[in-house]
Amino acid sequence: MTLPDPPQAILTEPITDPTAWLAAELPVPEGVVHELTPAHLDEITALTKALRTEPLPLLADREPWRALARRTMPGLSELAHSTAHRTETHIGTAVLRGLPVADLAPDEIRGLYRALGAVMGTAVSQNTRGEYIADVRDYGNGGLDNSAVRGHQTTSALRFHSDDGDLALLLCVRPAADGGTSLIASAMTIYNELLRRAPHLLGLYYNGFVYENRDEEDPPAYRNAVFGYYHGQLTCRYFLRDYVDSSPAVTQVPVSDLERHALDLFEALAARPGAATEYALRAGDLQLVNNNIVVHSRRSFSDGAEGGGRLLLRQWVNLDGGRQFPTTLCRHRYGMRKKPDARD
Amino acid sequence: MTLPDPPQAILTEPITDPTAWLAAELPVPEGVVHELTPAHLDEITALTKALRTEPLPLLADREPWRALARRTMPGLSELAHSTAHRTETHIGTAVLRGLPVADLAPDEIRGLYRALGAVMGTAVSQNTRGEYIADVRDYGNGGLDNSAVRGHQTTSALRFHSDDGDLALLLCVRPAADGGTSLIASAMTIYNELLRRAPHLLGLYYNGFVYENRDEEDPPAYRNAVFGYYHGQLTCRYFLRDYVDSSPAVTQVPVSDLERHALDLFEALAARPGAATEYALRAGDLQLVNNNIVVHSRRSFSDGAEGGGRLLLRQWVNLDGGRQFPTTLCRHRYGMRKKPDARD
Numbered sequence: 001m002t003l004p005d006p007p008q009a010i011l012t013e014p015i016t017d018p019t020a021w022l023a024a025e026l027p028v029p030e031g032v033v034h035e036l037t038p039a040h041l042d043e044i045t046a047l048t049k050a051l052r053t054e055p056l057p058l059l060a061d062r063e064p065w066r067a068l069a070r071r072t073m074p075g076l077s078e079l080a081h082s083t084a085h086r087t088e089t090h091i092g093t094a095v096l097r098g099l100p101v102a103d104l105a106p107d108e109i110r111g112l113y114r115a116l117g118a119v120m121g122t123a124v125s126q127n128t129r130g131e132y133i134a135d136v137r138d139y140g141n142g143g144l145d146n147s148a149v150r151g152h153q154t155t156s157a158l159r160f161h162s163d164d165g166d167l168a169l170l171l172c173v174r175p176a177a178d179g180g181t182s183l184i185a186s187a188m189t190i191y192n193e194l195l196r197r198a199p200h201l202l203g204l205y206y207n208g209f210v211y212e213n214r215d216e217e218d219p220p221a222y223r224n225a226v227f228g229y230y231h232g233q234l235t236c237r238y239f240l241r242d243y244v245d246s247s248p249a250v251t252q253v254p255v256s257d258l259e260r261h262a263l264d265l266f267e268a269l270a271a272r273p274g275a276a277t278e279y280a281l282r283a284g285d286l287q288l289v290n291n292n293i294v295v296h297s298r299r300s301f302s303d304g305a306e307g308g309g310r311l312l313l314r315q316w317v318n319l320d321g322g323r324q325f326p327t328t329l330c331r332h333r334y335g336m337r338k339k340p341d342a343r344d
Numbered sequence: 345m346t347l348p349d350p351p352q353a354i355l356t357e358p359i360t361d362p363t364a365w366l367a368a369e370l371p372v373p374e375g376v377v378h379e380l381t382p383a384h385l386d387e388i389t390a391l392t393k394a395l396r397t398e399p400l401p402l403l404a405d406r407e408p409w410r411a412l413a414r415r416t417m418p419g420l421s422e423l424a425h426s427t428a429h430r431t432e433t434h435i436g437t438a439v440l441r442g443l444p445v446a447d448l449a450p451d452e453i454r455g456l457y458r459a460l461g462a463v464m465g466t467a468v469s470q471n472t473r474g475e476y477i478a479d480v481r482d483y484g485n486g487g488l489d490n491s492a493v494r495g496h497q498t499t500s501a502l503r504f505h506s507d508d509g510d511l512a513l514l515l516c517v518r519p520a521a522d523g524g525t526s527l528i529a530s531a532m533t534i535y536n537e538l539l540r541r542a543p544h545l546l547g548l549y550y551n552g553f554v555y556e557n558r559d560e561e562d563p564p565a566y567r568n569a570v571f572g573y574y575h576g577q578l579t580c581r582y583f584l585r586d587y588v589d590s591s592p593a594v595t596q597v598p599v600s601d602l603e604r605h606a607l608d609l610f611e612a613l614a615a616r617p618g619a620a621t622e623y624a625l626r627a628g629d630l631q632l633v634n635n636n637i638v639v640h641s642r643r644s645f646s647d648g649a650e651g652g653g654r655l656l657l658r659q660w661v662n663l664d665g666g667r668q669f670p671t672t673l674c675r676h677r678y679g680m681r682k683k684p685d686a687r688d
Contacts, residue, residue, distance in 0.1 A: 003541070003609060004605055004608040004609055004612055007601035198350070199543065200354045200543055200544065200547050200550075202547070203546070203547050203602065204551055207600055207603060210595075219597075221595075222597065250595075251554075251596065252564055252565055252594060252595065253595055254567070256672065257351035258350070258550055261350050261351055262547070265348055268348055272347070328602070
C-alpha cells in the first residue's frame with residue numbers, strides 16, 4: 001500500500017534571492033526609481049499627437065496599443081518593458097517617475113497609460129464590464145463593511161493585499177490632500193518568517209481561505225491559496241482580508257480562530273517594523289507592483305476641498321512569458337469575465 | 345510590535361504513551377476482552393427482574409439508571425466503569441463479551457444496555473428526537489450518497505471515523521450473515537505519522553474540514569478540527585468523510601485538492617497494513633470505542649434471508665471527569681439538540 005501523493009510540494013527552504021528583502025535593504029523607499037528624461041517626454045508628445053489623428057479605444061486589444069507605443073515611444077517602451085519584467089527576479093516593485101499628467105488631458109493620460117501597459121504585458125479586465133483601467137478614488141459609497149463595495153472605491157486604509165494580474169500598475173494622477181501613502185512588503189520574506197516561526201501552519205496558506213466574490217462574477221465565494229510552489233518557484237496571492245471576513249454570509253460557515261490567526265500573522269509579518277517600505281506617490285508616478293512577489297497596502301486618505309480628490313488609475317497586466325503557478329492561486333489572473341448585460 | 349499568539353499550541357513531539365499503538369502490538373485483535381462471569385449473569389437477571397417491577401423509560405435521566413445498575417449489578421457495574429475509564433489512558437478500546445442477548449427480550453436488552461451506559465458516563469442524544477440508543481442496521485434507504493442518510497443506517501462499508509461522545513458503545517445483538525467486521529486504529533499513531541511525514545500540513549488538521557450537517561440540526565454545515573491540543577493532551581475527532589464531500593452543496597465552495605489529500609492521507613495511515621486491528625463482533629459483545637483516541641470503521645455487510653439482519657445498538661457516552669479539549673472539535677460532544685417538533 002502506498003500513501004497518496006500531495007497535489008503540490010511545500011517549499012521547506014527559505015528564499016534567498018533578491019525577491020526576499022527588508023525595507024532597510026532598499027536604496028530608496030521606492031526600491032527602484034526611473035525618472036523620465038526629456039527624450040521620453042518628447043516621445044509622449046509623439047504618442048498623443050498620433051492618438052489625435054488615429055484615435056484608439058481604450059477597450060481595443062493589446063496589439064494595436066503596443067504597436068503604437070513601440071512606434072511613437074521606442075525609448076520609453078524599452079524602459080517600461082524592461083522595468084516590468086525585472087520585477088519578477090528583483091524586488092518585485094519599481095516606479096517610473098515624471099509622467100506629465102499635469103500637461104495632458106484626461107483622455108491623453110489614459111491613452112498613455114494604456115500604451116505603457118500594453119508594452120509591459122497583457123492587460124486583463126478588472127470587472128464584469130471588461131474594463132482595463134479602473135479609477136482608484138473615493139466613490140462615495142462608504143467602506144468595505146458594505147459587500148457591494150471594493151477596496152479601490154473607498155478612502156479607507158487598505159490592508160496588505162495582492163491584485164489579480166502579475167503586475168498592478170498604479171498611476172498617480174492626483175495625490176490625496178492628506179494620507180494615502182503606499183506600503184509594499186516582500187511576500188517572500190513573509191514566507192521565510194512563516195517557515196521559521198509557524199512551519200506547521202504552512203499547509204493552511206497553501207490551502208488558502210474562502211473569499212466573498214464582490215460585485216464581480218459567479219461563484220459567490222471561492223477559495224484562494226496564499227502561497228503556491230511550482231517548478232521550484234514560490235508565488236503569493238493574498239487578497240483583501242475583508243472579503244474573507246464577509247464570506248460566512250455565503251458559505252454559512254464561520255471563519256475559524258486558526259484561520260483568523262493565520263491571516264493576522266501574515267499581515268503582522270508584513271507590517272512589522274523594517275519589513276514594509278512606505279512612501280507617498282507623486283503626481284506622475286507610475287508604480288509597478290508585482291503581485292507574485294510582494295503585497296501592498298495604503299493608508300487611509302482624505303481629499304481637500306479643491307482639486308478633485310485623490311485619483312490613481314489602476315491596470316492589471318500579465319507579463320509576457322510570465323511564470324506558471326498552481327491553479328489554487330488567483331482565479332482571476334486572466335481577468336474578470338465580462339457579463340453580457342454589464343454596461344461598458 | 346508583537347506578533348499575534350496562536351489560538352492553541354500545535355503538538356510537535358510524537359505521542360509515546362500506550363494510546364499510540366499498532367495492531368501487531370495488541371495481545372488479541374480486540375485489544376482488551378473481559379468475558380462476563382456467571383456472577384455477572386446473575387446480576388443481569390437481578391436487573392431485569394427489577395425492571396419488571398419498577399419499569400424505567402429509556403429516555404429517563406442517567407441517575408435512576410445508574411442507581412439501579414449499581415444496586416442490582418455491583419460487580420458488572422464496577423467492571424464496566426473501570427473498563428470505560430481505562431480506555432482514556434490505555435489503547436482507547438475494549439470489549440465486554442458475553443452479554444446474554446439471546447436470553448433477553450428486546451426491551452430487556454435495551455434496559456441492560458442503558459444501565460451499563462449510565463454506569464460508564466452520561467449518554468447524549470444522537471438525533472433531534474433526543475434518543476440515547478440508536479439502531480445500527482440497514483434502514484433500507486440506500487447509501488451515503490444520499491444526503492438524508494447517515495452512516496449507521498446503511499449496509500455500506502464505513503470509512504474510518506469518530507463518533508461524537510467520548511465513548512461509542514456498540515452492542516452486537518445480531519451479527520451480519522456476511523461482512524460487517526470492525527476496524528480500529530489509533531489516531532495518536534496517525535498523528536505521529538503525520539508529524540513525521542507531513543509536518544507542514546498539521547495546521548490543516550487543527551483547522552479541520554467543513555461537514556454537512558445531516559438530518560440533525562442547524563447550521564447546515566460546520567467546521568470540525570481533526571486534532572486539538574489542550575493542556576498537554578492531544579484529542580482527535582475525524583468525522584465521516586462523506587459529509588465533507590457533500591458540503592459544497594451548502595457552502596458553494598468546492599473541497600480543495602489539498603483538503604482531499606489531507607483526508608486521503610489520514611485514512612491511508614489508518615488503513616495501512618499493521619495499523620488497524622480488525623475483528624468480527626459476536627452476539628453479546630459490547631464494544632467500547634474511545635473517540636478521543638481511536639478511529640473506527642467497518643466493512644460492508646449483507647444480511648441473510650433469515651434472522652432479522654445485523655443489529656448493533658449504539659450509545660454515545662461522555663466519561664465522568666472526561667478530558668477537556670478545544671471547542672474546535674466536536675460540536676455535538678454533548679449531544680444533538682432535541683427539536684420540539686421531532687417525534688420521540
